[in-house]
Amino acid sequence: MRIARRIENLPPYLFVEITRKIAEKRAKGEEVISFAIGDPDIPTPRHIIDKLCQAAQDPANHRYPESEGLSALHRAIAEWYKKRFGISLDADTEVLPLIGSKEGLAHVAWCIIDSGDIALVPDPAYPVYGISTILAGGTPHYIPLVEENDFLPDLNTIPANVMEQAKMLWINYPNNPTGAVADIDFFNRVVRFAQQHDITVCHDGPYSEVAFDGYQPVSFMQAEGAKEVGVEFHSLSKSYNMTGWRIGMAVGNAVAINTLKTLKSNLDSGIPQAIQYAAIEALTGPQDCIQKHNTIYQKRRDLVVDMLNNIGLVAKPPKASLYVWAKVPKGYNSVEFANALLDDVGVVVTPGVGYGKNGEGYVRLSLTIPDAALVKGLSRLAGWRGVKRY
Ligand SMILES: Cc1ncc(COP(=O)(O)O)c(C=O)c1O
Numbered sequence: 001m002r003i004a005r006r007i008e009n010l011p012p013y014l015f016v017e018i019t020r021k022i023a024e025k026r027a028k029g030e031e032v033i034s035f036a037i038g039d040p041d042i043p044t045p046r047h048i049i050d051k052l053c054q055a056a057q058d059p060a061n062h063r064y065p066e067s068e069g070l071s072a073l074h075r076a077i078a079e080w081y082k083k084r085f086g087i088s089l090d091a092d093t094e095v096l097p098l099i100g101s102k103e104g105l106a107h108v109a110w111c112i113i114d115s116g117d118i119a120l121v122p123d124p125a126y127p128v129y130g131i132s133t134i135l136a137g138g139t140p141h142y143i144p145l146v147e148e149n150d151f152l153p154d155l156n157t158i159p160a161n162v163m164e165q166a167k168m169l170w171i172n173y174p175n176n177p178t179g180a181v182a183d184i185d186f187f188n189r190v191v192r193f194a195q196q197h198d199i200t201v202c203h204d205g206p207y208s209e210v211a212f213d214g215y216q217p218v219s220f221m222q223a224e225g226a227k228e229v230g231v232e233f234h235s236l237s238k239s240y241n242m243t244g245w246r247i248g249m250a251v252g253n254a255v256a257i258n259t260l261k262t263l264k265s266n267l268d269s270g271i272p273q274a275i276q277y278a279a280i281e282a283l284t285g286p287q288d289c290i291q292k293h294n295t296i297y298q299k300r301r302d303l304v305v306d307m308l309n310n311i312g313l314v315a316k317p318p319k320a321s322l323y324v325w326a327k328v329p330k331g332y333n334s335v336e337f338a339n340a341l342l343d344d345v346g347v348v349v350t351p352g353v354g355y356g357k358n359g360e361g362y363v364r365l366s367l368t369i370p371d372a373a374l375v376k377g378l379s380r381l382a383g384w385r386g387v388k389r390y
Contacts, residue, residue: 033377052278065270069097101248113138124355151180179318187223194229201230209239211320
């Protein structure tokens with residue numbers, strides 16, 4: 001079969017070898033402990049599931065939903081933003097529910113990028129930003145996120161000829177994979193940069209509610225003028241452990257929101273309505289679950305960081321996100337190191353290079369692993385002697 005070049009030309013999947021090894025070990029009955037995936041292991045809170053079950057019983061929710069979502073959900077999202085960040089959003093024109101934020105991130109590039117346009121993409125980053133840029137016919141220009149700059153992009157280093165063709169900027173804080181956070185001064189600088197160069201900012205913020213030690217991440221929408229230049233993507237996946245239900249949102253610039261709505265009305269038929277009611281319950285119901293989950297993640301974060309430091313890896317405790325970003329020991333690149341851990345002790349970590357070339361030299365460990373498995377995984381790491389091989 002002849003398939004489209006846009007698919008053939010996608011970058012190769014970097015974890016083929018590791019994925020093959022995991023399958024092989026599991027087939028042999030070996031227990032593999034994975035720190036690889038950022039998918040909350042804690043169930044969706046009970047009151048949200050109760051609402052979902054109740055809504056699923058109503059035949060009105062068995063039919064096609066409206067592509068743009070229930071107006072009650074639009075209002076719940078706007079109210080949540082007001083309560084959490086003090087931001088006023090027009091529920092009709094500045095809010096759009098999504099089938100998970102990934103869906104919106106993948107589609108928004110189609111709304112902004114034409115063939116030949118450039119999108120500024122952080123490196124390392126969640127791969128969807130670069131891939132959706134490519135699928136929309138554009139070219140990513142990668143901006144390094146390096147530790148010396150607290151994993152924030154240095155917008156002043158982008159060459160003038162790139163800026164002439166640049167049409168959008170992707171950013172993501174709290175950050176996957178580095179765990180870095182951004183303050184309002186950074187977001188204000190981003191708005192000024194976008195105004196100066198007439199580019200659209202897409203801020204991806206699904207981890208804004210996963211934070212530790214009393215830290216409260218800010219929203220890009222809190223920056224002065226943010227609504228003029230951009231949109232923010234957010235999700236119920238990580239805040240309420242709802243990855244499996246697929247629901248998120250985009251908020252911000254009314255033109256961008258309307259364009260995404262137009263594209264989506266031609267592509268999908270909306271979010272199952274029972275799930276929309278569950279999301280309304282999540283956003284408007286009791287919020288104590290968030291602190292409860294964060295307490296669990298914080299304990300895991302401390303255990304992971306301590307253990308990594310004990311065995312000679314350099315890792316700082318992140319203030320937010322579900323990830324610990326650790327430097328691999330000298331003598332290994334990130335894929336070799338991940339392979340060594342898998343071969344020697346059956347522990348899976350994600351090689352940083354999978355998130356871009358500036359991710360080389362790091363591995364990512366996710367905190368979404370049940371406590372018992374986490375402790376077992378860490379004790380295996382404690383017994384690992386590989387660091388001393390070089
Ligand atoms: C940075 C980032 N953005 C978006 C997503 C997608 O989340 P959702 O479940 O809302 O599609 C993820 C998922 O891991 C992520 O890490």
